[in-house]
Amino acid sequence: MNSSQLLSVTTFIYGVAAFLYLSAWVFKKEGPGRVATWTTLAAVVCNIAGFLLRWVESYQLGIGHAPLSNLYESLTFFSWTIAVLYLVVERKYRNRVIGAFVLPLAFLAMAYASLSPNISDRIQPLIPALKSNWLIAHVIACFIGYAAFAVAFGTSLMYLLRSKPSAAEESLLNRLPDPPVLEELTYQMVVFGFLFLSAGIITGAVWANSAWGRYWGWDPKETWSLITWFVYATLLHARLMRGWGGRRIAYLSVIGFAAVLFTYFGVNLLPGLHSYGAMGS
Amino acid sequence: MNRLWKFFISVKLTVVVLLSLAATSIIGTLIPQNEPAEAYRQAFGDFFYRLFDVLDIFDMYHSWWFRLLVAMLAVNIVACSIERLSSTWKILFPRVPPFRMGKIRKTDNQQAFNSPTPPPRLLESFRRHVGRGFRYLRVEEEDSGYRILAERRRWTRAGVYVVHTSVVLLLAGGLIGSFFGFEGYVNIPEGEATDTIRLRNSDQMIRLPFAIRCDDFDVSFYPSGAPKEFRSSLTLLQDGKPLLSKDIIVNDPLRHAGINIFQSSYGRMPGERMQQATRPPPESITLQLTSTETGMAYEETVEMGQTFELPEGAGTFQFKEYQPAATFMGQNIGEALIGHLTPAEGKPSDVLLPLRFANFDKMRRGRIVISVVDVQPEASDTNLATPPRQRWYTGLQVTSDPGVWVVYLGFVLMLTGCFITFFLSHQQIVVEVVPKEEGSRVTVYGVANRNRIGYRRRIEAISGSLSGIADTLESGGSP
Numbered sequence: 179m180n181s182s183q184l185l186s187v188t189t190f191i192y193g194v195a196a197f198l199y200l201s202a203w204v205f206k207k208e209g210p211g212r213v214a215t216w217t218t219l220a221a222v223v224c225n226i227a228g229f230l231l232r233w234v235e236s237y238q239l240g241i242g243h244a245p246l247s248n249l250y251e252s253l254t255f256f257s258w259t260i261a262v263l264y265l266v267v268e269r270k271y272r273n274r275v276i277g278a279f280v281l282p283l284a285f286l287a288m289a290y291a292s293l294s295p296n297i298s299d300r301i302q303p304l305i306p307a308l309k310s311n312w313l314i315a316h317v318i319a320c321f322i323g324y325a326a327f328a329v330a331f332g333t334s335l336m337y338l339l340r341s342k343p344s345a346a347e348e349s350l351l352n353r354l355p356d357p358p359v360l361e362e363l364t365y366q367m368v369v370f371g372f373l374f375l376s377a378g379i380i381t382g383a384v385w386a387n388s389a390w391g392r393y394w395g396w397d398p399k400e401t402w403s404l405i406t407w408f409v410y411a412t413l414l415h416a417r418l419m420r421g422w423g424g425r426r427i428a429y430l431s432v433i434g435f436a437a438v439l440f441t442y443f444g445v446n447l448l449p450g451l452h453s454y455g456a457m458g459s
Numbered sequence: 460m461n462r463l464w465k466f467f468i469s470v471k472l473t474v475v476v477l478l479s480l481a482a483t484s485i486i487g488t489l490i491p492q493n494e495p496a497e498a499y500r501q502a503f504g505d506f507f508y509r510l511f512d513v514l515d516i517f518d519m520y521h522s523w524w525f526r527l528l529v530a531m532l533a534v535n536i537v538a539c540s541i542e543r544l545s546s547t548w549k550i551l552f553p554r555v556p557p558f559r560m561g562k563i564r565k566t567d568n569q570q571a572f573n574s575p576t577p578p579p580r581l582l583e584s585f586r587r588h589v590g591r592g593f594r595y596l597r598v599e600e601e602d603s604g605y606r607i608l609a610e611r612r613r614w615t616r617a618g619v620y621v622v623h624t625s626v627v628l629l630l631a632g633g634l635i636g637s638f639f640g641f642e643g644y645v646n647i648p649e650g651e652a653t654d655t656i657r658l659r660n661s662d663q664m665i666r667l668p669f670a671i672r673c674d675d676f677d678v679s680f681y682p683s684g685a686p687k688e689f690r691s692s693l694t695l696l697q698d699g700k701p702l703l704s705k706d707i708i709v710n711d712p713l714r715h716a717g718i719n720i721f722q723s724s725y726g727r728m729p730g731e732r733m734q735q736a737t738r739p740p741p742e743s744i745t746l747q748l749t750s751t752e753t754g755m756a757y758e759e760t761v762e763m764g765q766t767f768e769l770p771e772g773a774g775t776f777q778f779k780e781y782q783p784a785a786t787f788m789g790q791n792i793g794e795a796l797i798g799h800l801t802p803a804e805g806k807p808s809d810v811l812l813p814l815r816f817a818n819f820d821k822m823r824r825g826r827i828v829i830s831v832v833d834v835q836p837e838a839s840d841t842n843l844a845t846p847p848r849q850r851w852y853t854g855l856q857v858t859s860d861p862g863v864w865v866v867y868l869g870f871v872l873m874l875t876g877c878f879i880t881f882f883l884s885h886q887q888i889v890v891e892v893v894p895k896e897e898g899s900r901v902t903v904y905g906v907a908n909r910n911r912i913g914y915r916r917r918i919e920a921i922s923g924s925l926s927g928i929a930d931t932l933e934s935g936g937s938p
Binding site for chain 2: 241249303362370376377384387390391392396398402404405408411412420437
């Protein structure tokens, strides 16, 4: 079995885990929940095994490098960090409903990596610019940050659902954790993510300085990571200094995660200025 | 004056400035920055071009209004710090650390238990146990009982100042760099030397205190055709005498006298013959195809009229025709190839590839950047005695930034400051022991300025151990 197949299996297991968490929540059953935890653990093990196998395979191809060099590889790592972080949260807060909102994100990231026709799962050699020790530190820091923001996004969604006035009567929403717990969890995740996003931006800047002689160049990706940083910095100031809480913080966290997604995927879609398609005739 | 000060110390201003910075930064990612004026005029039309130009949209991160926002942020940070300095000072360095019992008694982080041992017999053991985890400790007698007051990590309340100092340092470092640093480019053909470079985004040239000679340039490729390594052997010359030599590759620059020289790009010398364009129409061309998504580069050789599949499923490309004197925006750009691109999604279009400008196609901002690396047959050069081997030139980026160490110090402070602020907390504990019947009633209170959930667990654990100590004392043992 090669790493791509192993990671496809991982995608499937994440899907099963997400489904189990959702059914445990919807049908109010303990059983599927407990199975879901073990399924997630299995997916995490499979995921890291696939990651390590890919690393080994790249050495067998004679182009050895850590599998963190393209969209496919970073997505598989992203899923893994989301799932690991979620398992820690589940253990600490002893609540499985959160899984119904977080595991689908890990599944979607993996499914996008495995199924999108635009993403190649071939192991490719490193281009010269990526040959740096900063690559690993930079990518890992960024993705731990992104994963924490993903979990915060899940808990913010839950908060927005749970804090609706009608939520107390609806049994489905009733079973979500209490608003104060969700609020605290969102904050904890944002703080954790903020530290790692800062570390990610900083390692990226140091790397850029050692590769190109400038630590900051306002390119779209850099700029969007800074925009994300601004959004979460706003959230922290609003909460700590102005006592914001509740829905407003949840909305900011959702906006922040949208900025994360744009930093990650959207930057490639930015429209170009020059379209001179009619030329040459 | 007072109102102005109030304006600058408000957190509302912080929130507004941060969100404004986030929102306006988006503009510069949607509109490519620092492109030639002609390209903007073409894309936006005359009216919007002038409007955007007045607003500095085309170089917005260096515009007066963006700098004003950044300056507001800096002033806001400094003003807030000054405003809170005296109160923070008192909090950080109190003569006697205050314990506000009124507030502490109200905390829901408290544990209580009864012990048959009377209060005085508990004091020494309790004091020793609490003192193990908390650096500061004092005992206050009260009524018939006493309170053990202890705390730790009061200094972490300064963490937020570390973070804010770091932001100021980052801005200061950037300012130093923009005043005293420079950033430029130079292309040096193999075997030649120069001491003049062109500054980024301007036509200005500056002279370096030394000359750079490119002794050799090599590029190696992976079997897939993607570049593996660019290597330039450089020698720095002062007054014609060599100072030092070094091979540089991407990610491993040459640094000398505060000036850094980076491997940035490379190319083949166009040669004088290209300009004369006395070639027959090319029969086959070799293209380099660089993916903007994966950064991978591929090579493909095609004949006139032939169509091939672009890598990474990006569509197909047909080599359509050759023009000895093509025009772009009314300018003669010399020899060019015209290709027909049918992308996987979107409308097919013609692509212009001028031979003189290898990076021309980057402007199209397509998924695949196409550049011509070779044309066969070569131009007939009867009057040239150059060797058949084509010469390379190395593209170097030359920078100097005396502010970079200030920025790096800012980076270090930012990370340590964030860690202190968010993950460490100022924790206080109060163990109150009062007599109850024959024994005592013990209450443990804990207050922390952050991470209250974690601290609650700690207080539970401490209360548990104190209860255990009390039991051992009762049964006559020594803890």
